[in-house]
Amino acid sequence: MKKLGKLGLLRKRSEFLFVREGRYQARSGVVIQARENPDHNDIRVGFTATKKIGNAVIRNRAKRRLRAACQDILPQLGQAGTDYVFIARDKTVARPYEALLDDTEKALKRLEKPRPSPEL
RNA sequence: UCAGAGGGCUGGACGAUCGCGAGUAGCAAUAUUCGAGGAAAGUCCGGGCUCCACAAAGGCAGGAUGCCGGGUAAUUCCCGGCCAGCGCAAGCUGAGGGACAGUGCCACAGAAAGGAAACUACUCGGGUGCGCCCGAGAAAAGCUGAAAGGGUGCGGUAAGAGCGCACCGCCGCGACGGUAACUGAGCGGGCAAGGUAAACCCCAUCCGGAGCAAGACCAAAUAGGGAUAACAUUAUGGCGCGCCAUUGCGUUGUUGUCCGGGUCGGUCGCUAGAGGUGUUUGGUAACAAACACAUUAGAGGAAUGAUCGUCACUUACUUCGGUAAGUACAAAACCCGGCUUAUAGGCCCUCUGACAAA
Numbered sequence: 490m491k492k493l494g495k496l497g498l499l500r501k502r503s504e505f506l507f508v509r510e511g512r513y514q515a516r517s518g519v520v521i522q523a524r525e526n527p528d529h530n531d532i533r534v535g536f537t538a539t540k541k542i543g544n545a546v547i548r549n550r551a552k553r554r555l556r557a558a559c560q561d562i563l564p565q566l567g568q569a570g571t572d573y574v575f576i577a578r579d580k581t582v583a584r585p586y587e588a589l590l591d592d593t594e595k596a597l598k599r600l601e602k603p604r605p606s607p608e609l
Numbered sequence: 610u611c612a613g614a615g616g617g618c619u620g621g622a623c624g625a626u627c628g629c630g631a632g633u634a635g636c637a638a639u640a641u642u643c644g645a646g647g648a649a650a651g652u653c654c655g656g657g658c659u660c661c662a663c664a665a666a667g668g669c670a671g672g673a674u675g676c677c678g679g680g681u682a683a684u685u686c687c688c689g690g691c692c693a694g695c696g697c698a699a700g701c702u703g704a705g706g707g708a709c710a711g712u713g714c715c716a717c718a719g720a721a722a723g724g725a726a727a728c729u730a731c732u733c734g735g736g737u738g739c740g741c742c743c744g745a746g747a748a749a750a751g752c753u754g755a756a757a758g759g760g761u762g763c764g765g766u767a768a769g770a771g772c773g774c775a776c777c778g779c780c781g782c783g784a785c786g787g788u789a790a791c792u793g794a795g796c797g798g799g800c801a802a803g804g805u806a807a808a809c810c811c812c813a814u815c816c817g818g819a820g821c822a823a824g825a826c827c828a829a830a831u832a833g834g835g836a837u838a839a840c841a842u843u844a845u846g847g848c849g850c851g852c853c854a855u856u857g858c859g860u861u862g863u864u865g866u867c868c869g870g871g872u873c874g875g876u877c878g879c880u881a882g883a884g885g886u887g888u889u890u891g892g893u894a895a896c897a898a899a900c901a902c903a904u905u906a907g908a909g910g911a912a913u914g915a916u917c918g919u920c921a922c923u924u925a926c927u928u929c930g931g932u933a934a935g936u937a938c939a940a941a942a943c944c945c946g947g948c949u950u951a952u953a954g955g956c957c958c959u960c961u962g963a964c965a966a967a
Contacts, residue, residue, distance in 0.1 A: 505910080535910065536910075537910080544650095544939075544940090545650090545939080545940060546938095546939055546940055549911095549914095549940070550914080552910090552914095553629090553913090553914045553915075554914075554915070556628090556629085556914075556915090557627090557628075557914060557915040557916085558915080560627085560628065560915090586915065586916065
């Protein structure tokens, strides 16, 4: 298993699909999905950028910025036994890093308390 | 200096903090080294490599290529040349074999779009009711069109016509030169020969298929298969075939061990190369040879990022000290050689024309 600090990584399509069924919070710089996973007791995280936001260079940069923000914040605000998925948006690359951190922090705080998703 | 032609290079630099991938050392903590491009792109060609198929060889079908010579592992690539067209020039552009093997097509316009004949008009003769009609001649005139079956002039004639002649063009043969494409002196022919082969086609040459998700190896659980051992033997049973009955046929439980298969997963393939740089030699050149030197990107939801500082460049503002914003295109995925396309800014070399000066 690769390490991202103390965080685990999601790497299979089925794992991403699992998290998609959970809660989500959208901010202008990032969309975060989260779902408790009873199979383990770590914080695990995955990153996604669709072709909608640009070419390979743009997508890689977006994922790296999200990864950097994630490392600054998730060890403090993430909850054990939870899988997170960070989805890049078209503003992720251009947004100032401070604002990106702010987006991430606020979204994670809203996700702290489990509550039923509106659509489920 | 201005205008232009051809070719090449570069693709921001340095540092700090926190992180990422791989290698090496270490029991470990950790330390240390390396870590995207000229197009990595499009996946359009050519090869290597791997598996499959296949006697050799040839044929059919299909596809590709198409002036000549050279280079190369190979090519549709590259270099040199030829021819045609364009440009004052440097240079640029060209799928550049065959239209006497055959078939087809040539819109619109136009009398006619292809064995040259009909039509209009023309010339001569005859007739006439003066509107024209009949016969003969001829293919020079006919708005067109991308293209109209040689052109111009003179002779000739009833009017005309390569009917004859001169020049130009064309066709055939062809000296000299050149490896060849080609060139084309000279001789002959009155002239019969439209375009289109990125239309079918003909000719010549070449081509087996699939691709690293190729392919090789290790190999869990579950279900199912085979072998074997032990136990069980309920069997006049159960299950299946059959509408049902009788009859008939087939099959059999549990546990252990082994074999085969190869799924999830893992390992390899996986990076030292028809490679790079420099010098010398051969060659007009592409390129080749010799020598020297340096050379670890190898991921697998996929590593280079985030933040800050200094400098460089561009733009805007400016109190001339600075301030603000920006710095292209685009990221390896088995490896090489090409092609094509994208690309901010900057730099260099060679050549041509015009102007000015000497």
